[in-house]
Amino acid sequence: ETGVTQTPRHLVMGMTNKKSLKCEQHLGHNAMYWYKQSAKKPLELMFVYSLEERVENNSVPSRFSPECPNSSHLFLHLHTLQPEDSALYLCASSQELAGGTDTQYFGPGTRLTVL
Amino acid sequence: GQNIDQPTEMTATEGAIVQINCTYQTSGFNGLFWYQQHAGEAPTFLSYNVLDGLEEKGRFSSFLSRSKGYSYLLLKELQMKDSASYLCAVRDSNYQLIWGAGTKLIIKP
Numbered sequence: 001e002t003g004v005t006q007t008p009r010h011l012v013m014g015m016t017n018k019k020s021l022k023c024e025q026h027l028g029h030n031a032m033y034w035y036k037q038s039a040k041k042p043l044e045l046m047f048v049y050s051l052e053e054r055v056e057n058n059s060v061p062s063r064f065s066p067e068c069p070n071s072s073h074l075f076l077h078l079h080t081l082q083p084e085d086s087a088l089y090l091c092a093s094s095q096e097l098a099g100g101t102d103t104q105y106f107g108p109g110t111r112l113t114v115l
Numbered sequence: 116g117q118n119i120d121q122p123t124e125m126t127a128t129e130g131a132i133v134q135i136n137c138t139y140q141t142s143g144f145n146g147l148f149w150y151q152q153h154a155g156e157a158p159t160f161l162s163y164n165v166l167d168g169l170e171e172k173g174r175f176s177s178f179l180s181r182s183k184g185y186s187y188l189l190l191k192e193l194q195m196k197d198s199a200s201y202l203c204a205v206r207d208s209n210y211q212l213i214w215g216a217g218t219k220l221i222i223k224p
Binding site for chain 1: 159163202210214215216
Protein backbone atom coordinates (compact mmCIF):
# COMPACT_ATOMS: atom_id res chain seq x y z
CA GLU A 1 0.00 0.00 0.00
CA THR A 2 1.66 3.19 -1.18
CA GLY A 3 -0.87 5.64 0.23
CA VAL A 4 -2.02 6.74 -3.22
CA THR A 5 -5.28 5.34 -4.54
CA GLN A 6 -6.80 5.62 -7.98
CA THR A 7 -10.27 4.86 -9.29
CA PRO A 8 -11.39 3.27 -11.44
CA ARG A 9 -8.69 0.68 -12.01
CA HIS A 10 -10.02 -0.13 -15.46
CA LEU A 11 -12.06 2.00 -17.84
CA VAL A 12 -13.37 1.35 -21.32
CA MET A 13 -14.93 4.30 -23.11
CA GLY A 14 -16.06 5.35 -26.53
CA MET A 15 -14.63 8.37 -28.30
CA THR A 16 -17.72 10.45 -27.56
CA ASN A 17 -17.90 9.66 -23.84
CA LYS A 18 -16.95 11.87 -20.93
CA LYS A 19 -15.35 10.25 -17.91
CA SER A 20 -13.15 11.22 -14.97
CA LEU A 21 -10.22 9.55 -13.26
CA LYS A 22 -9.78 10.11 -9.55
CA CYS A 23 -6.64 10.07 -7.44
CA GLU A 24 -6.38 10.45 -3.68
CA GLN A 25 -3.25 10.57 -1.56
CA HIS A 26 -3.19 9.90 2.17
CA LEU A 27 0.42 10.94 2.73
CA GLY A 28 0.04 14.64 3.46
CA HIS A 29 2.02 15.54 0.36
CA ASN A 30 1.94 18.94 -1.32
CA ALA A 31 2.62 17.96 -4.94
CA MET A 32 0.61 15.68 -7.23
CA TYR A 33 1.24 14.46 -10.76
CA TRP A 34 -0.53 12.80 -13.68
CA TYR A 35 1.52 10.52 -15.94
CA LYS A 36 0.68 8.53 -19.07
CA GLN A 37 2.38 5.16 -19.46
CA SER A 38 2.24 3.45 -22.85
CA ALA A 39 3.77 0.07 -23.59
CA LYS A 40 7.54 0.17 -24.03
CA LYS A 41 7.63 3.97 -23.77
CA PRO A 42 8.92 6.23 -21.01
CA LEU A 43 6.51 7.71 -18.54
CA GLU A 44 5.09 10.94 -19.95
CA LEU A 45 4.47 13.69 -17.44
CA MET A 46 1.12 15.31 -18.19
CA PHE A 47 0.32 17.68 -15.32
CA VAL A 48 1.87 18.79 -12.05
CA TYR A 49 0.14 20.49 -9.15
CA SER A 50 1.79 22.07 -6.15
CA LEU A 51 -0.41 23.23 -3.29
CA GLU A 52 -3.43 22.92 -5.58
CA GLU A 53 -1.97 25.15 -8.28
CA ARG A 54 -1.03 23.79 -11.69
CA VAL A 55 2.68 24.32 -12.32
CA GLU A 56 3.26 22.13 -15.35
CA ASN A 57 1.33 21.39 -18.51
CA ASN A 58 3.45 19.49 -20.98
CA SER A 59 1.60 20.26 -24.20
CA VAL A 60 -1.23 17.90 -23.36
CA PRO A 61 -4.26 17.94 -25.69
CA SER A 62 -7.23 19.83 -24.35
CA ARG A 63 -9.32 16.65 -24.32
CA PHE A 64 -7.50 15.99 -21.01
CA SER A 65 -8.51 18.42 -18.27
CA PRO A 66 -7.05 18.19 -14.75
CA GLU A 67 -8.61 19.41 -11.55
CA CYS A 68 -7.11 19.66 -8.07
CA PRO A 69 -9.77 20.74 -5.55
CA ASN A 70 -7.45 20.22 -2.56
CA SER A 71 -4.00 18.87 -1.81
CA SER A 72 -5.29 15.32 -1.32
CA HIS A 73 -7.35 14.91 -4.48
CA LEU A 74 -6.57 15.07 -8.16
CA PHE A 75 -8.89 14.42 -11.09
CA LEU A 76 -8.35 13.93 -14.78
CA HIS A 77 -11.42 14.70 -16.86
CA LEU A 78 -11.59 12.99 -20.23
CA HIS A 79 -13.70 13.87 -23.26
CA THR A 80 -13.70 12.99 -26.96
CA LEU A 81 -10.62 10.82 -26.59
CA GLN A 82 -8.86 9.03 -29.41
CA PRO A 83 -7.83 5.35 -29.57
CA GLU A 84 -4.17 6.39 -29.21
CA ASP A 85 -5.04 7.73 -25.76
CA SER A 86 -5.41 4.15 -24.56
CA ALA A 87 -2.74 3.69 -21.89
CA LEU A 88 -2.12 3.32 -18.17
CA TYR A 89 -2.69 6.63 -16.37
CA LEU A 90 -0.66 6.96 -13.20
CA CYS A 91 -1.08 9.42 -10.41
CA ALA A 92 1.82 10.24 -8.09
CA SER A 93 2.51 12.50 -5.15
CA SER A 94 5.59 13.86 -3.40
CA GLN A 95 6.20 15.85 -0.24
CA GLU A 96 7.33 18.90 -2.13
CA LEU A 97 7.62 19.80 -5.80
CA ALA A 98 11.34 19.26 -6.16
CA GLY A 99 14.67 18.87 -4.50
CA GLY A 100 16.65 16.54 -2.35
CA THR A 101 15.83 12.88 -2.09
CA ASP A 102 12.13 13.63 -2.33
CA THR A 103 10.62 10.67 -4.11
CA GLN A 104 7.35 10.27 -5.91
CA TYR A 105 4.82 7.75 -4.66
CA PHE A 106 2.61 6.23 -7.32
CA GLY A 107 -0.92 4.93 -7.37
CA PRO A 108 -1.76 1.63 -9.10
CA GLY A 109 -3.01 3.40 -12.20
CA THR A 110 -6.13 3.37 -14.33
CA ARG A 111 -5.96 1.15 -17.42
CA LEU A 112 -7.86 3.16 -20.05
CA THR A 113 -9.10 1.69 -23.32
CA VAL A 114 -10.66 3.99 -25.89
CA LEU A 115 -12.76 2.25 -28.52
CA GLY B 116 17.13 16.64 -26.38
CA GLN B 117 17.02 14.68 -23.18
CA ASN B 118 17.39 10.93 -23.31
CA ILE B 119 17.52 7.96 -20.98
CA ASP B 120 18.62 4.59 -22.38
CA GLN B 121 18.18 1.21 -20.75
CA PRO B 122 17.83 -2.29 -22.22
CA THR B 123 14.31 -3.31 -23.13
CA GLU B 124 14.44 -6.77 -21.63
CA MET B 125 16.83 -9.00 -19.68
CA THR B 126 16.65 -12.59 -18.51
CA ALA B 127 18.41 -14.05 -15.49
CA THR B 128 18.33 -17.19 -13.35
CA GLU B 129 17.01 -17.48 -9.83
CA GLY B 130 19.83 -17.10 -7.31
CA ALA B 131 22.11 -15.31 -9.76
CA ILE B 132 23.20 -11.67 -10.08
CA VAL B 133 22.02 -9.23 -12.74
CA GLN B 134 23.11 -5.70 -13.62
CA ILE B 135 20.71 -3.32 -15.35
CA ASN B 136 22.43 -0.37 -17.01
CA CYS B 137 21.11 3.13 -17.58
CA THR B 138 22.80 5.89 -19.57
CA TYR B 139 21.51 9.41 -19.68
CA GLN B 140 21.87 12.71 -21.48
CA THR B 141 19.97 15.46 -19.71
CA SER B 142 19.95 19.20 -19.24
CA GLY B 143 21.65 19.24 -15.87
CA PHE B 144 21.60 16.61 -13.18
CA ASN B 145 19.96 16.63 -9.77
CA GLY B 146 19.83 12.96 -8.93
CA LEU B 147 19.00 9.57 -10.43
CA PHE B 148 16.22 7.26 -9.29
CA TRP B 149 15.46 3.59 -9.78
CA TYR B 150 11.91 2.32 -9.48
CA GLN B 151 10.49 -1.21 -9.63
CA GLN B 152 7.15 -1.87 -11.32
CA HIS B 153 5.43 -5.23 -11.22
CA ALA B 154 2.96 -5.90 -14.01
CA GLY B 155 -0.30 -4.10 -13.37
CA GLU B 156 1.02 -2.35 -10.27
CA ALA B 157 2.38 1.03 -9.25
CA PRO B 158 6.07 1.87 -9.65
CA THR B 159 7.77 1.75 -6.24
CA PHE B 160 10.92 3.59 -5.24
CA LEU B 161 14.11 1.52 -4.97
CA SER B 162 17.08 3.88 -4.80
CA TYR B 163 18.41 7.41 -5.23
CA ASN B 164 21.93 8.46 -6.24
CA VAL B 165 23.19 12.02 -6.46
CA LEU B 166 26.91 11.51 -5.76
CA ASP B 167 29.26 9.15 -7.58
CA GLY B 168 29.63 5.71 -6.13
CA LEU B 169 27.70 2.73 -4.92
CA GLU B 170 24.63 2.77 -2.70
CA GLU B 171 23.79 -0.58 -1.18
CA LYS B 172 20.40 -1.54 0.16
CA GLY B 173 20.05 -5.22 0.98
CA ARG B 174 20.09 -7.34 -2.16
CA PHE B 175 19.89 -4.23 -4.35
CA SER B 176 22.71 -1.78 -5.09
CA SER B 177 22.81 1.26 -7.36
CA PHE B 178 25.90 2.87 -8.85
CA LEU B 179 26.37 6.30 -10.38
CA SER B 180 29.08 7.92 -12.49
CA ARG B 181 28.10 11.50 -13.30
CA SER B 182 31.08 12.07 -15.59
CA LYS B 183 30.02 9.13 -17.74
CA GLY B 184 26.27 9.76 -17.52
CA TYR B 185 25.89 6.20 -16.35
CA SER B 186 24.18 4.23 -13.63
CA TYR B 187 23.45 0.59 -12.95
CA LEU B 188 21.16 -1.33 -10.66
CA LEU B 189 22.64 -4.55 -9.30
CA LEU B 190 20.33 -7.27 -8.03
CA LYS B 191 21.87 -10.14 -6.08
CA GLU B 192 20.48 -13.53 -5.03
CA LEU B 193 17.66 -13.16 -7.51
CA GLN B 194 14.23 -14.33 -6.49
CA MET B 195 11.21 -15.05 -8.67
CA LYS B 196 9.45 -12.04 -7.16
CA ASP B 197 12.15 -9.81 -8.69
CA SER B 198 10.53 -10.35 -12.09
CA ALA B 199 9.36 -6.84 -12.90
CA SER B 200 10.20 -3.76 -14.93
CA TYR B 201 12.93 -1.48 -13.59
CA LEU B 202 12.64 2.20 -14.41
CA CYS B 203 15.56 4.64 -14.43
CA ALA B 204 14.76 8.35 -14.05
CA VAL B 205 16.97 11.44 -13.89
CA ARG B 206 16.03 14.77 -12.32
CA ASP B 207 17.20 17.53 -14.63
CA SER B 208 18.19 21.15 -13.95
CA ASN B 209 14.51 22.13 -13.77
CA TYR B 210 13.95 19.39 -11.20
CA GLN B 211 11.77 17.55 -13.68
CA LEU B 212 12.04 13.75 -13.79
CA ILE B 213 13.08 12.33 -17.17
CA TRP B 214 12.18 8.66 -17.45
CA GLY B 215 13.62 5.72 -19.33
CA ALA B 216 11.30 3.23 -21.00
CA GLY B 217 12.11 0.59 -18.41
CA THR B 218 13.85 -2.78 -18.45
CA LYS B 219 11.68 -5.86 -18.17
CA LEU B 220 13.52 -8.42 -16.07
CA ILE B 221 12.50 -12.07 -16.44
CA ILE B 222 13.69 -14.50 -13.78
CA LYS B 223 13.82 -18.17 -14.70
CA PRO B 224 14.00 -21.06 -12.20
